[in-house]
Amino acid sequence: MKAVERVDQFYLLKQLPKATALLCKKGIVQDASCSWLEIFSQSLQDKNHQTKIFPLYPEFLDLEKKLMEHTPFSIKHKIKSSKGTRHLKSYFAPWFDEKENVIGTIVQTDDITSEVEKEQQIDWLNNILETKVEVSKTGWWEYEIEEEKLTWCKETKRIHQVPECFEPTVIEALNFYKPGYSRNKASMLFHKIALSHQPYDAKLMIVTLHGEERWVRITGKPIIENGKTVKVFGTIKDIHDQVTAETTVKEHQQLLSTLVDSLPLNVYVKDLESRKVLVNKGECKFLNKKPEQVIGKTDFDLYSEETAKIFREEDLQVMKHLTPIIGKETASTVHGKTIYFLTSKIPYFDLEGKVCGLIGMSLDITNIKKKEEQLRNLINITSMQNQKLISFAHIVSHNLRSHSANFSMLLGFLNSEKDAEERKRILKMLSQASDNLLETLENLNQVVDINTKTSETKTPLNLKNNVLKVLENLSALLEENKSQVINNISENIEVNCVPAYLDSIILNLVSNAIKYKSPNREPLITINAVKSNEGIILSISDNGLGINLDKYGDKIFGMYKTFHNRKDAKGFGLYLVRNQIEAMGGSITVQSEVDKGTTFNVYFNEES
Structure with missing residues (x-):
């Protein structure tokens, strides 16, 4: 009966789902389950072959000694097969008979390959996490609300510069934040998250255990169960270097912006499409626009098409050929006002050395151009005045010398003449000479008066009304000469004149148009006035004798210059007119053709 039971027991052993083997005291396998034999690739069919346990565990040299101690123990080991490496855990325990005598060892083996692989994967993930935490300088923390337990990872402790054994409380953790705004903000966020269930993300400053102030970025997220916060998970990242760098960059940007805005230049940066991506205050003031109204705009949006085309061609030359434009004089018209600039454009390169646009700078030289124009005008006026002075001196010298010689000669005749009638005739000639001298002196005095009365004030005058007043004064002369006057001047034209x-x-x-009329036709005088870029232009045309300009063009406004054989011609009127016009900052020109007529154009200077 016992033999039958023993056979049944061994048969039952073979069917056990758990890999099990029975060893004698010498470590020889007496019997084993099929699953154990399959693990170790063993067979007990050959009765003459004894399977010893020790070769199956070659890495454990003291296994035999451990078995002799007859105490339970376990070992982890691995075997290699065609299916790869298998990880095992074997449990050794004494095998007793019915009298509790040790007769051997029971071995049970578990395949823990999947557990080992999971542990390895977990270790791998933990290593990756630790690496990421270390590289990103981002630590994590966890607070279990019910247990009131706060846990910091290694990186979080490193950020706070505390030892790895440090286990903080909530109060201690909050006290690391810099007193004031940072500590108050951190406390508010931490206590509020449990109630509002809202995550947070903030930049604050901590004071480390070593007393170092550092910027950190903290986040917090609630773990909610059944509508209640049971845990708070958060991160802390050391961003001190980043914040310091950003602050330095902002300070440099502010310095650069202040410097660029303070320059007496219009500064701008354009991209490859000539869109403005940066402008300073000078450029905005010139365009009379806010920065947001200029950024992203091209010159076609800001200037006339003709001007924009010129600027675009310059931009392309700079960006494609890398040819800077330095100190080029340009003119821009904005809001109807023309402003002159000295413009420079240079290529703008990115960090890889590729052209990504251009930098432009423009210096407003409008005032300089005006000064240059004023200087040129002054030089011209000085030259003209000098020429007038020379001419005037010549006239004074010539005319007064002529009068003086005439007086001297007549006085000589008077002194030597004894005849009363002849003396009377000479005295009459002396009286006439005196009148001529007085007239000459009056003319010369009038010219001097015009050129020296710089304080004469110009006032706005209605041009048409002044022309009508003069025509009314000349009505008798016009009627006597059967003259026709066509006055085309508009009623709203005003000129600044003395x-x-x-x-x-x-x-x-x-009066000159009447005086020098043609004997073949009645006088026709046409008066026009137009507004132009040069100011108001008054034109007075006639159909009279005309003047040969090829012959007399350079003498027409000279003193005492006459061009027709008229006894009443003195050659002083046009000289006087030119002096009066130039004294007011204007000018006069003439167009004439013999026997067809003459046109005088008077250009008024509208500046007060």
Whole structure:
């Protein structure tokens, strides 16, 4: 009966789902389950072959000694097969008979390959996490609300510069934040998250255990179960270097921005499409726009098409050919006002050395151009005045010398003449000579008066009304000569003039048109006035004798210059007119053709 039971027991052993083997005291396998034999690739069919346990565990040299101690123990080991490496855990325990005598050892083996692989994967993930934490300088923390337990990872402790054994409380953790805003903010966020269930993300400053102030970025996220926060998980990242760098960059940007905005230049940066990506205050002031109204715009959005095309061609030359433009004089018209600049454009390169646009700088030289224009005008006026002075001195010298010689000669005749009638005739000639001298002196005095009265004030005058007043004064002369006057001047045209000069100019030009009429036709005088870029232009045209400009063009405004054989011609009126016009900052030109007529164009200077 016992033999049958023993056979049944061994048969049952073979069917056990757990890999099990029975060893004798010498470590020889007496019997084993099929699963154990399959693990170790063993067979008990050959009765003459004894399977010893020790070769199956070659890495454990003291296994035999451990078995002799007859105490339970376990070992982890691995075997290699065609299916790869298998990880095993074997449990050794004494095998007793019915009298509790040790007769051997029971071995049970578990395949823990999947557990080992999971542990390895977990270790691998933990290593990756630790590496990421170390590289990113981002630590994590966890607070279990019910247990009131706060846990910091190694990186979090490193950020706070505390030892790895340090286990903080919530109060201790909050006290690491810099007193004031940072500590108050951190406390508020931490206590609020449990109630509001809202995550947070903030930049604050901590004071480490070593007293070092450092910027950190903290986040917190609630873990909610059944509508209640049971845990708070968060991160802390050391961003001190980043914040310091950003602050330095902002300070440099502010310094650069202040410097660029303070320059007496218009500064701008364009991209490859000539869109403005940066402008300073000078450029915005010139365009009379806010920065946001200029950024992203091209010159076609800001200037006339003609000007924009010129600027675009310059931009392409700079960016494609890398040819800077330095100190080029340009003109821009904005809001109807033309401004002159000295413009420079240089290529703008990115960090890889590729052209990504251009940098432009423009210096407003409008005032300099005006000064240059004023200087040129002053030089011209000085030259003209010098020429006038020379001419005037020549005239004074010549005319007064002529009068003096005439007086001297007549006085000589008077002294030597005894005849009363002849003396009377000489005295009459002396009286006439005296009148001529007085007239000459009056003319010369009038010219001097015009050129020296710089304080004469110009006032706005209605041009048409002044012309009508002069024509009314000349009505008798016009009627006597059967003259026709066509006055085309608009009623709203005003000129800045010295009143007496304007009347004299109109009077002389109209009376000359009558005086030098053609004997073959009745006088026709046409008066026009137009507004132009140069100011108001007054034109007085006639159909009279005309003047040979090829022959007399350079003498027409000279003193005492006459061009027709008229006894009443003195050659002083046009000389006087030119002096009056130039004294007011204007000019006069003439167009004439013999026997067809003459046109005088008077250009008024509208500046006060």
